[in-house]
Amino acid sequence: MLIERVNIISNEEVAHNIWQMSFEAPEIISEYKGPGQFINILVEDSWSHPLRRPMSIASAKNGKISIIYKIFGDVTDILSKKLPNDNIEILGPLGNTFTNWNVDCYPILVGGGVGIPPLLNLKSECENYNIDHSIVIGARNATEHFMTHEPENDIILTTDDGSFGELGTVMNPIDRIIKEKNSPYIFACGPEPMLVAIRDYALKNGIPAQLSVESYMGCGVGLCQGCIISKNNKSQKDNSYHEQYSLVCLDGPIYEAEDIKFEQS
Amino acid sequence: MKQRILSLSNLKISIGNTTFKNPIWVASGTFGYGTEAPDLIDVNTLGAIVTKSITRQPREGNPPPRIVETPSGMINSIGLANIGVEKYIKEMLPVYKDFSTKIIMNIAGTDIDEYVEILELMEKISTNIAGYEINISCPNVKKGGMEFGVDSEMTAKLTEELRKRTDRLIIMKLSPNVSDIVSIGKAAENAGADAVSAINTVVGMSINAKTAKSNIFTTYGGLSGPAIKPVGLAAVNKLYNKLSIPIIGMGGIVSSTDVAEYILAGATAVQVGTANFRNPGTGENIIDLISSYIKESNWKSSVEMIGKVQTYN
Numbered sequence: 001m002l003i004e005r006v007n008i009i010s011n012e013e014v015a016h017n018i019w020q021m022s023f024e025a026p027e028i029i030s031e032y033k034g035p036g037q038f039i040n041i042l043v044e045d046s047w048s049h050p051l052r053r054p055m056s057i058a059s060a061k062n063g064k065i066s067i068i069y070k071i072f073g074d075v076t077d078i079l080s081k082k083l084p085n086d087n088i089e090i091l092g093p094l095g096n097t098f099t100n101w102n103v104d105c106y107p108i109l110v111g112g113g114v115g116i117p118p119l120l121n122l123k124s125e126c127e128n129y130n131i132d133h134s135i136v137i138g139a140r141n142a143t144e145h146f147m148t149h150e151p152e153n154d155i156i157l158t159t160d161d162g163s164f165g166e167l168g169t170v171m172n173p174i175d176r177i178i179k180e181k182n183s184p185y186i187f188a189c190g191p192e193p194m195l196v197a198i199r200d201y202a203l204k205n206g207i208p209a210q211l212s213v214e215s216y217m218g219c220g221v222g223l224c225q226g227c228i229i230s231k232n233n234k235s236q237k238d239n240s241y242h243e244q245y246s247l248v249c250l251d252g253p254i255y256e257a258e259d260i261k262f263e264q265s
Numbered sequence: 266m267k268q269r270i271l272s273l274s275n276l277k278i279s280i281g282n283t284t285f286k287n288p289i290w291v292a293s294g295t296f297g298y299g300t301e302a303p304d305l306i307d308v309n310t311l312g313a314i315v316t317k318s319i320t321r322q323p324r325e326g327n328p329p330p331r332i333v334e335t336p337s338g339m340i341n342s343i344g345l346a347n348i349g350v351e352k353y354i355k356e357m358l359p360v361y362k363d364f365s366t367k368i369i370m371n372i373a374g375t376d377i378d379e380y381v382e383i384l385e386l387m388e389k390i391s392t393n394i395a396g397y398e399i400n401i402s403c404p405n406v407k408k409g410g411m412e413f414g415v416d417s418e419m420t421a422k423l424t425e426e427l428r429k430r431t432d433r434l435i436i437m438k439l440s441p442n443v444s445d446i447v448s449i450g451k452a453a454e455n456a457g458a459d460a461v462s463a464i465n466t467v468v469g470m471s472i473n474a475k476t477a478k479s480n481i482f483t484t485y486g487g488l489s490g491p492a493i494k495p496v497g498l499a500a501v502n503k504l505y506n507k508l509s510i511p512i513i514g515m516g517g518i519v520s521s522t523d524v525a526e527y528i529l530a531g532a533t534a535v536q537v538g539t540a541n542f543r544n545p546g547t548g549e550n551i552i553d554l555i556s557s558y559i560k561e562s563n564w565k566s567s568v569e570m571i572g573k574v575q576t577y578n
Contacts, residue, residue, distance in 0.1 A: 048337050224294075245326070
């Protein structure tokens, strides 16, 4: 983990309010462990917004990192106005990685909302290792999608309103793929209702699933104790001192579905 | 290395019977137990590390959401999540043996007996802890010591009971959420405290207008960060004007300029808090800068600057 001031290479809107930024970050990449890890971005040096913003790494290669973010509030709005050659300060790499996706299974990568970047990262790793896989991306409507719907290439997009790809949530294609493939393994990141549905489905059907969870983070390095998620069992994780809660920044953001509980479930 | 120590000699301070290599400390609740600092920083450069609050029994802390950013600040309601004093003794104290910075253990309790019990457990064993900061001001737990922090008599009684039982430093941490912080500070001084630290967080609230929900599970939390710096400076200055024991200032310190302001207001030492969340190396980075500032401003030392703010009356 280190702090690096990085030069922005590009920063473009790829779908409605969804932006992709890439920057040179050779030092952070030297410590990068794989898909699922995140960085904590300081968007401006002033203290009007004291906290960094955690963002999942969408790709990390050739000394460059890219992120995909949605304009959500003031800070992401400021981020979207950054130009090539501007610089920002990054802390990272942080958190754990998806595991076992390359061990005798059929990975089903599921992303929704702002949870797409780590799955794109994992998809590109699967391609590097020639691992057969599917990706399912959900959104409310067509404007939020920036990929193309290619069922023939196992890229399935869904929309809640049917304006693009398949009508409905990601659960229909997930269920279909699981019935078709041997040893399916779900890797998912997205809004909490989606993760709750995937967790319930996975536990009910005995399908292994790794979920990348989101949590409001103060520091990203375990000092503030803010980013907790409830544990489903009392398993002691390396960096969380407590029986009930796990620190997402150190022991997450990726958990086996059975290890965590969501507040709304 | 030697050169650095020489160049920083203008930062040495004493509180009670204890000397600190510099007045830049890190605040309770922003630096864990001091043992889990990220490898990107060198904790031994710090004047002291104040641990998160340790309670008699382990505490899970409050349910989420526990933190939210606010303009130039943040609100937290962690709820004193900690491993409890017994596990602290077993797991954390051995790690401190390799530290060359001072450790101040922050203690929180629900009644006098509980504070006393924790302190007695600590005093029974051999440790290199330099002293105790007594949290009588956490806004985020019911009975979180807050009733002590708003009451001079209770503060005096607690200080007295602890004073009887240790020669180590006792620093009473004061709340800004009171009508008269000076009378509580004075009570701590009269009862034998070596120093007071001020301020703990300011009670605050944050609401999401879109969802009409509170952004913090416990509704109210503790506001920290640059937003509260003026509140901290005023508290330190008022305490400095009436107390003779050292004041340890905090609230929104992010730079060496902030440190200079706190020292001029009357602080002997300062604690960097919320800024650690942005960069855990903030304190470390400030040390060299404040040393240079002192030299460039023609002060002999940080001690010479204490309370030297020029006011209009």
